[in-house]
Amino acid sequence: MSKKQKEMTNKPKITVSTIGLLIFFIVLAIIVLFPIFCITLAAFRPSKDLMRFGLNVEIDLAVMSFNNFIFLFTGENSYFMWFRNSLFITAVQAALTLIVSAVVGYGFAMYDFKYKNQIFMCVILIMMIPMEIIMLPLYQQIVGMKLIDTIWGIILPFIASPAPIFFFRQYLSGIPKELMEAGRIDGCSEYGIFGRIILPLMAPSFAAMGIFVGMNSWNGFLWPLIVLRSQEKFTLPIGLATLITPYGNNYDVLIAGSVIAILPILVVFLFFQQYFIEGMTAGGVKG
Amino acid sequence: MNNPNKKSAEAHRGLQSFLYSPKIAPYVFISPFVLVFIVFFIYPVISTGIMSFQTVLPGKTEFIGVENYTNLFNPTFLKAVQNSVVYTILTLVLLIPGPMILACFLNSKNMIGKNFFRSTLFIPALTSAVVATTIFRLIFGELSGSLMNQIIGLFGFKPIKWLRIQETSFAALVFLACWRWTGVNILYFLSGLQNIPEEVNESASLDGATVWQRFFYITMPMLRPITIYVLTISIYGGMSMFTESYMLWGSNKSPKDMGLTIIGYLYRQGWEQNNIGFGCAIGIVLLLFALLLNFAQLNLFGLFRKEE
Structure with a gap:
């Protein structure tokens, strides 16, 4: 509050730099939105024109x-x-990854057990290794498990995902352990404490991580490209990629389809901005 | 309550009380991670290590020593490494100082509409790499009517075949990276700026420190942890870039391999040409490189995550 008052009193003094900054950022915002504007415009024109x-x-x-x-x-x-x-893949992957990672994050945050630090170092280790590096061994494992061309082949390797585990562990370390004691006194089992007491408290973190996992899943390209074989199982990014040909005969679907593909995530973003920002800054999402 | 006649019921109860004991429960909670770690990391990495010393063909697998590793020194792979390294360095040079300064601007007391601009600049990150690259592929089209050629036309330049020239195709790739990631890195730096107490800046300006002095001697040092984090994920993101290059040329093939990346090379060997043993050798080298990088980073900067 006091900060705001200070801003008010400062205001008359700083108009020049305020206007300068404002103009600068308006120009920047226009440049940033320009490519999206262009593609939207193109979607309304005949693809032959393109x-x-x-x-x-x-x-x-x-x-x-x-x-x-x-x-x-x-x-x-x-x-x-x-x-x-x-x-479908986004919904299933987000739901399963959230549940499994929340359970694991809870285990790391609330208990002390033998080898805990060593196992947690493994979480950090795979968080710090880009998935692309191990995709060949991973692919062979998926082939061996006969999961090629299935949704499980896409989801299972990342179901206990390090970034959400790390995030949930951080989030839970702010919750007092006395809650667990209270639960035990009331006769809850260890799993009851998690399900009935802790899980409801985690709801806000689920929103942030749901968006984080969901966005990665919706936009994922390389791993689904490797796992999926049959055309009728392709995801949107892979399908769109198949439309790029030197002849441009599919550009009507490609361009209109690209615009429609941005829409769902843009709508979610407009309504849940603060969770996006939380989710993005919580773990590295690059690439 | 219990049925003494049924042994299995008792055994079941025994297992249940075992699983429900507070000593065992934590292991049950973390077991999914341990399973995934063993099945989808440890085991595949070990089998890759073995296969990297073999030629793997259907029904015929032979040990060939270190041949896969010596084969790595071929011009195409070195070209791919060079491309990935140059791309990474260019993105680091542009995507760390720029967003840091923009975040400071956004965070300044004189700024209005901070949240609006933060969200607007973030919007490109919502597009998938596939859609974003499709757009940039068209913007950097060869036709004289495509956007970039029209823009340089305003300055009197002739149309350029952007994606057929090494330098201009990299300009397109770097332009794309800046477009998608500036907003994200601004978010990181903004979250870092929240940790700087306002009193520090105020007392410094009372002592007569200029804006620049405050930026170099207060803001930058205090942004160190988040800068190291952004640096790390940018290196990983840059070195593992694949989709952008794949989409910009419509497949993994770019003229003279000007857009081939390390992961693109791995994909070509492992999948397109089915050189599995050789692909495994590439994977192992990359893994060792990533581990080395992690190790160096942990040693140089400490476990920066502890500070969060």
């Missing part, structure tokens, strides 16, 4: 139409099959 003239910002109402979107929704293409697959 092949002939390239992506640009000329607005010609005479040629603009909803045709690409109409074709996307009603025409002969696989887009919504991919969309459905992505939605």
